[in-house]
Amino acid sequence: MGVSVSLLIFSATLYLPLLGFFLALILPMPVTFYRLKLGRNLGALIMTAAFGVIAGVTGGISLDVLFFGALLLTGFFLGEFIEMHVPVEKVGLYTCLTTMGTCLLVLFLHSVTVGQDLFSMVSNYVGANLEMTMALYSGMGVPQESIDMISRSIDTIHYVMVRIMPALFSMMIMFVVWVNILFIKTILMKKGIPLTQLENLRQWRAPEQLVWLAIAFTMLLLVPVTGLKILGLNCILMLMPVYFFQGIAVVSFVFEKRRFPGMLRFFIYSIIAIQQIFLFIVVGLGFFDTWIDFRKLGAAGDGKKQN
Numbered sequence: 001m002g003v004s005v006s007l008l009i010f011s012a013t014l015y016l017p018l019l020g021f022f023l024a025l026i027l028p029m030p031v032t033f034y035r036l037k038l039g040r041n042l043g044a045l046i047m048t049a050a051f052g053v054i055a056g057v058t059g060g061i062s063l064d065v066l067f068f069g070a071l072l073l074t075g076f077f078l079g080e081f082i083e084m085h086v087p088v089e090k091v092g093l094y095t096c097l098t099t100m101g102t103c104l105l106v107l108f109l110h111s112v113t114v115g116q117d118l119f120s121m122v123s124n125y126v127g128a129n130l131e132m133t134m135a136l137y138s139g140m141g142v143p144q145e146s147i148d149m150i151s152r153s154i155d156t157i158h159y160v161m162v163r164i165m166p167a168l169f170s171m172m173i174m175f176v177v178w179v180n181i182l183f184i185k186t187i188l189m190k191k192g193i194p195l196t197q198l199e200n201l202r203q204w205r206a207p208e209q210l211v212w213l214a215i216a217f218t219m220l221l222l223v224p225v226t227g228l229k230i231l232g233l234n235c236i237l238m239l240m241p242v243y244f245f246q247g248i249a250v251v252s253f254v255f256e257k258r259r260f261p262g263m264l265r266f267f268i269y270s271i272i273a274i275q276q277i278f279l280f281i282v283v284g285l286g287f288f289d290t291w292i293d294f295r296k297l298g299a300a301g302d303g304k305k306q307n
Contacts, residue, residue, distance in 0.1 A: 028075025035079030
């Protein structure tokens with residue numbers, strides 16, 4: 001069942017382009033669930049079998065196949081750290097670090113196997129996907145003047161994307177971990193299996209010291225050194241999901257306190273997911289919650305406990 005559900009989600013990501021993007025976020029969930037239910041060995045077997053089938057039907061190892069492998073690996077590590085009963089922030093942090101470290105090692109070994117350095121391989125991959133995106137825009141009927149404007153900036157876009165790829169990959173893994181924590185918590189609660197470290201997520205707060213790192217990395221953008229600007233930009237992008245999670249916790253806390261109807265909550269969450277401006281508003285809400293304490297957790301004495 002674990003392998004079948006994983007492959008079903010994988011198939012949906014290929015044949016349902018719009019819906020498939022969101023389904024890819026929950027690809028780790030079957031591995032996490034059966035890792036917790038069946039244990040480490042069978043969980044690893046499910047992950048390995050699913051990855052083997054994916055590699056087989058897609059024609060071998062490629063960066064796209066390794067991407068799906070990273071999602072399956074995320075599910076396995078998430079189950080590992082949930083079973084350790086560490087606080088939820090450590091579950092997320094440890095899962096992200098182990099997944100990204102393993103993926104970096106595998107990517108390096110793959111680059112050695114194909115005889116291409118890591119930077120060139122990533123650069124070629126980004127370039128190929130930008131070309132596919134331009135072809136997709138043409139097929140979708142995007143106005144030619146818009147396509148021409150993007151084409152004139154394609155080299156700049158390629159330059160920036162290659163250099164912020166560490167942050168983009170980190171952000172992707174963090175969002176995947178967050179989504180699957182929410183899913184696995186709901187599934188286990190329905191089965192009568194509460195996990196104490198996943199309770200009270202509406203009261204979660206990022207460590208207060210983190211805000212000073214965000215300010216320091218922002219200051220790096222003002223330094224007239226390209227390397228430092230790229231470093232600062234990568235670090236800021238990596239911190240954005242953290243404050244997004246805190247902002248969503250604030251929104252969820254208000255929904256629960258004010259007893260918002262379920263359909264209204266779903267509508268607002270959908271708007272946040274679709275409209276980028278609202279996503280940035282939620283990030284700002286989480287950032288300023290460090291000082292303003294919208295949920296008044298500090299006054300209740302819960303803030304330090306959650307930290």
